Amino acid sequence: MPGHFEPLPGGGAAVALDDVEISIIRSLAVQLLELIGPGPAPDAPADPLAELFAEGPSEPPADPVLRRLFPDAYSDPGRAPDTAEEAEERQAHSAEFRRYTENDLRAGKRENALAVIRALDALAAAGEGGAVLKLSPAESRQWLGALNDLRLAIGSRLEITDEDDTDLLYRLPDEDPRKPMVMAYLWLGGLQETLVSTLLS
Template sequence: MPGHFEPLPGGGAAVALDDVEISIIRSLAVQLLELIGPGPAEDAPDDPLAELFAQGPSEPPADPVLRRLFPDAYTDPEATLGPREAEEQRAHSSEFRRYTENDLRAGKRENALAVVRSLDELAAGSEGGAVLELSPGASRQWLSALNDLRLAIGSRLDIADEDDTELLYRLPDDDARKPMVMAYLWLGGLQETLVSTLMP
């Protein structure tokens, strides 16, 4: 898929998307929203202050994709630690997660919602595709959402480093992972060109 972002005069970015591309990005963003889940206030709608004072979880998520999106803050998988240091590291990560994960989830949720809303507006006024124009603020939301989508897909594909990405190019066409790989690589191209539009 050849679409790439280009800078707009005065800031922001634009990209031409066809109907299939719009549908793919929107579907992935909706899946990301479902994965992230509702905010704390949605679990307690009668209390408007619930989200403000709600503490987040203290343990890492069980789902590997969510662990990639919300990693432990103080864990270094390459560090060699003794039992005491490892326990201290887990305690620090747990405390940090308790007070930050809800805000991180809310931010990721808002970015994914911004993608869905902008694509819905675009699709409503187009047939066969259209040019999506984003303000500088919306561009940053898209950039964050594209990053989250790539992290999620990369986690499902077991991509841990650049060498894994190189292997994806050599997958045979009949490999069941091929559609997911194509989406991962395409989103990477979009992300890269969007980054370049935001650089001064």
């Protein structure tokens, strides 16, 4: 089980993590939370209808990691607009979509990252020297979302855009300052892959 998720009887997944692994994942999840930003203020009115119609930002984020986590809905990276009018129309549709969806997307990503932190804190409090993390099916899906977001964030910082970039990262020399981030990216990818397999089994 070390380094990969395995299915639990009755659903869910389990993985053995040592103290260093727990610390790395937790630190990355905290950084992701800081990047996504805080949720609603504690004194915000609890009006579900107002919350439903609350508008989010209409402009794409300036940070490339956030642009990767919250991409434009109407952009096609593989195809440039035929005309200036088409480009303008795409931009208007993307802004409208972002305005009504980004707050919910941020809330979901924030909840997933918090679920990871809570699970790891509970695991660390239970014993020393690492332990076996056991997740329910719902927690497993939250972890899957958080692992995906962490890999997108690290991949963006490493400027990974396709599979060829990943192949080049495997060959980085040990003295390259990106090496620790690359190792985290690849390790999280392995965790994500085995969690997907576990949930599909």
